[in-house]
Amino acid sequence: MISLIQNEVIKLLLKKKMILILLLLLIFISLFSYGEKYTYDKNLERLENLSGDMNYDWKNLATQRLSDLEKRLNSSYIPDEGIASIEIEIEQLNYFIENDINPITPSAAKFSVEFVEQGILMFIPLLIVILAADLVSGEFSSKTIKVLLTRAVPRWKILLSKFIALIMITTILISIIGVLSSIVSFLFFQRWGFNEPVATGFSLIQGSLNSDYVVLVTRFQYMLLIYSLVWYVSIVLSSITLLISVLVNNSASAIGILMAALISGQFLQFFLSDWTLVKYFFVTNLNLTHYLTGSYQIIEGMSLEFSIVVLSLWAFLSLFVSFQVFNRKDVLV
């Protein structure tokens, strides 16, 4: 079994598409971090122009905000709900003032989180599809499936070894994205920023944002959380990709079907958001990370647990179907 997995991993690694994926990553990361650096510099310039000859003084603004918040906290008439979020903002501001960091300065850690948050809907699924779409269908189109199946191992073992190999490579790919985006953006921003405090744990209750139980974590921990969610999404996507790859006999149509599903999913979210069935579609649930940041959700009644359950169901179902189909499939090539 292990030698089967080893075989599959080596096959995945030695294909040219691994280089393609790395190249894509490198190009996108450098482009985006250059863009972010550029807009940041422009903004600073504008702010300095606006305030005349003086340097744009964020520290003054931050201290004023801080004393504002502290006064607000001392007022005995403040509603109880507000206190926790004020305390967290004070703590964040204190950190930035003490360490002499402008809160809006881009940092490597911030960038790598933003990168996957933006990429989780299209870019990361695309990488997974490139990686996995021809996992089984490629064997059919290049007719190597015959050689594979003539070995004295049951079919399910072959598919399982392919799946495990895929999960291993996906895991490594996600961490490569993290490491690469941190390093490349560090070259642009010259700042790691792993220790900055980040607020997380917002939740939407009855349509309004509730920040009572927000937790403060360092940006490094936050990055781990976000990447874990991205990893989970990628595993689910690989299972679905595996299913398509088993069902279809050539890689081109496998990629086509998956990209169509991803893109139509995005459209569905916007145009059919009143239709409750949409929230059971896997593409609608891909954006797990926004539950941690508390951003606006498009469809009512979706929560982190809900999305995770839906995604798991999709993954299990597609694994089940792909094993059934692969076991019974006639190999006619």
Next chain:
Amino acid sequence: MFKKIIWPILSFLSISLAIVFIFGFIFSINIDKGTQEDFIEPIEGEDNSLETNNESSENERDGLQILVLGDSIGFGVGDKSNKGIGIRYKELINKEEIKDVAVTNLSVPGYESGDLLTFLESKQNNSLISKADIIIISIGGNDLNNIEYEDTLSLDVNFKETIKSYKENLQDVINIVRNLNESAQLAIIGLYDPYSQEEPQKTRLLLEWNYETRLIAYLNYDIAYIPTYELFKYHLDSYLSEDEFHPSSDGYQAITQELFNILNGIY
């Protein structure tokens, strides 16, 4: 050779990373869950404060009740004698031989109009509002001051959004107050311009802001608008405190005098 080295490294890396990711995954689910389970607590806290407020207000039933709502200017930031508009107004009235004036200041420095609205919606101070005879509201300065912008275009766009929500919030605030208290005299303090000639762009927006506030005051029953822009215009040096943003003691006295003149006329 390459294949032999890469396999153990890869398998070790992927397994350990997978474990890290699984832990992170479980942790992030727990973060999200924790927030929803604990949500019942703050409601109990609200009830307590409601009771204490009822007690304190029942003691002050007789005489004239002045209530100040709003932001740092209502609170009295910058006033060295810590009187604020409410107590200064009380002093002016006392000169006219009216005794038994009680001042309650519910202002919170830093409040924007949205904060004031949620503050009123929390219903903690309903009894205070319903018993007040004069309600002084100072709000909007932080809304205007906290508009974020990069250039004049984005300033204009963001200003339009901010003033729109400000108007809605102010109207809602007035509605809440009026529902609780039909007879009280309301007074809204206008904005002054602490920047004088430095930013003509902002002055224009501030005047537009005051105009909208005035309109709202005009459209509602029994609301006095207290202009401060004209008061401060030629006296910024003496009317502003050291932070060059909030009024000084003299500035507060000028605002209060204007309020008094508008409500009571000159004796």
